[in-house]
Amino acid sequence: MIIISAKKKKDGKPSFIERAGSKIPDPVMIFIALYIIVLLITAVFGGKTFGMTSADGTGVSYEIRNMLTAENIRWIFSNAILDNWLAYAGGIVGTILIVMFGIGIAEESGLLSVLIRRAGANISDKYLPFVLILLGILSNIATDAGYIILIPLAGLLYVGIGKNPLIGMAAAFAGVSAGFSANLIPATVVDVIIGTNAEAFAQSQNIPFVSYLGKTINPMTMHYYFMVASTVMLVLIGGFVTLKFIKPKLDSRKYVIPDDINIKAFEVTGKEKKALLWAGAGFLLSLIITAALGFGPLKSYIDEAGKEVTPFLDNIILIITLIFLLPGLFYGFAAGKFKTGSDAVKAMSNQIGTMGYAIVLTFFCYNFLSLLTYTNIGNYITYIGAKGLEAIGAANMPVLLIIGFILITAFINLFVGGLSAKWMLLGPIFVPMLYRVNSSMTPDVVAAAYRIADSSTNIITPLMTYSGVVLMYMRKYKPELTMGNLLSLMVPYSAVFMVSWTILLMLFILFKIPLGF
Numbered sequence: 001m002i003i004i005s006a007k008k009k010k011d012g013k014p015s016f017i018e019r020a021g022s023k024i025p026d027p028v029m030i031f032i033a034l035y036i037i038v039l040l041i042t043a044v045f046g047g048k049t050f051g052m053t054s055a056d057g058t059g060v061s062y063e064i065r066n067m068l069t070a071e072n073i074r075w076i077f078s079n080a081i082l083d084n085w086l087a088y089a090g091g092i093v094g095t096i097l098i099v100m101f102g103i104g105i106a107e108e109s110g111l112l113s114v115l116i117r118r119a120g121a122n123i124s125d126k127y128l129p130f131v132l133i134l135l136g137i138l139s140n141i142a143t144d145a146g147y148i149i150l151i152p153l154a155g156l157l158y159v160g161i162g163k164n165p166l167i168g169m170a171a172a173f174a175g176v177s178a179g180f181s182a183n184l185i186p187a188t189v190v191d192v193i194i195g196t197n198a199e200a201f202a203q204s205q206n207i208p209f210v211s212y213l214g215k216t217i218n219p220m221t222m223h224y225y226f227m228v229a230s231t232v233m234l235v236l237i238g239g240f241v242t243l244k245f246i247k248p249k250l251d252s253r254k255y256v257i258p259d260d261i262n263i264k265a266f267e268v269t270g271k272e273k274k275a276l277l278w279a280g281a282g283f284l285l286s287l288i289i290t291a292a293l294g295f296g297p298l299k300s301y302i303d304e305a306g307k308e309v310t311p312f313l314d315n316i317i318l319i320i321t322l323i324f325l326l327p328g329l330f331y332g333f334a335a336g337k338f339k340t341g342s343d344a345v346k347a348m349s350n351q352i353g354t355m356g357y358a359i360v361l362t363f364f365c366y367n368f369l370s371l372l373t374y375t376n377i378g379n380y381i382t383y384i385g386a387k388g389l390e391a392i393g394a395a396n397m398p399v400l401l402i403i404g405f406i407l408i409t410a411f412i413n414l415f416v417g418g419l420s421a422k423w424m425l426l427g428p429i430f431v432p433m434l435y436r437v438n439s440s441m442t443p444d445v446v447a448a449a450y451r452i453a454d455s456s457t458n459i460i461t462p463l464m465t466y467s468g469v470v471l472m473y474m475r476k477y478k479p480e481l482t483m484g485n486l487l488s489l490m491v492p493y494s495a496v497f498m499v500s501w502t503i504l505l506m507l508f509i510l511f512k513i514p515l516g517f
Helices: 016-022 027-045 070-079 082-086 094-106 112-121 128-141 145-161 167-176 189-204 224-250 272-294 316-334 339-354 354-374 377-393 400-415 418-439 443-456 467-475 481-510
Strands: 049-053 060-062
Touching: 027 272, 027 354, 027 377, 027 418, 049 272, 049 377, 049 400, 060 316, 070 082, 070 094, 070 354, 082 094, 082 339, 094 112, 094 189, 094 339, 094 354, 112 128, 112 145, 112 272, 128 145, 128 167, 128 224, 145 167, 145 467, 167 224, 167 443, 167 467, 167 481, 189 354, 189 418, 189 443, 272 316, 354 377, 354 400, 354 418, 377 418, 400 418, 400 443, 400 481, 443 481
Parallel strands: none
Antiparallel strands: 049 060
């Protein structure tokens, strides 16, 4: 039996977090409710004026607009589809969908699956936890490859070496979920969602979108250096936690190997190995094309106004999509997954199909955020919040501001799942508010703190989308395992990741290391 620190719940009653989380409405409904609330607030406070200090030190006066006037009702309907949704933040909806084209080909072709299986084979017990956590972090470029492929594979790998499979599955779960925001690959879907929206949140209240060092940054790569360092750190620390805490706890515990478990089920076939060579050729071709573009038509230049223009970085999303697209296509046709071009188109369509909820969410969310900006209610909330923080002396304590924001986000993450929904709720308020309190709290710093908090507590809440799936996988080897057992098993990863990740962010800031570019 697995020994756990948490007490067993009597009568199978759900935990407090599960009960509280079940009462929280869907994020779409939350944004609809907030939209209505803001409309009513503007009817009451319409015409109220207040003043704030802009980024250059000059005073700016704002007036709250009453949205129940005929003119402003026309604004709601005239802008709901194009300006307030599809064009929000420079067309972020389309940007996310484009990223999914390349990922869709790579995932649907089977390339990501075979890469994970290939990398996980023939690794010694000593290094296996580190490899599994790294693969888990890298798997986040795809929608669910880490959960569906890597976690069960980790169990099989440990069964194959005669070790408790839950050890490997815990390490893989930590990498996939607790290391969700980290990666070695730039401009992932998470980078796009966090960065592009952070830029929009800042611009909505005239906050300069620059790094904490005062440098111009690209929203999709503003955390790249920090994410690379985070990946290395999480792999090392996660592997250490596995070997020093999880492995000793589970090594001597009993487990079963069901009859339907096939240890060879995840082996890479000869055909797949040959297809991998073709994928390598596709990757090489994509690098050649990328280099030709970067040093050719997309190279940086100085325009007539003397400003540096960076077409390559400005189009990094299309470049990353190309790098995923070609290897996926080469692999898919070589492995027989794709027979015609229509199969490849279907693969992209299938991946876009998984974004259905995101499209619904962004319609209501972006219309709400646009309403906050247009009415100046967002500015007013920032004004009130900033005044309150200044009153308690928080302006001189940027470290405490960061830690406080991380703790608030981590707590909310226990009850509200989904990185995007929480960022849409918290970002529009905290990005401008914290900057108003202390100018060192630039959008890139606040967004980095958010990524730390959101990722670290994913594995200790039963409301995380895939927690039930992970529990199902683990129950194949330990049928009596409960959700409480699983969550308590993952607490060491969550606690160590959050503390060490926060310290890493502080070190970046202390030594003035750029978070990205």
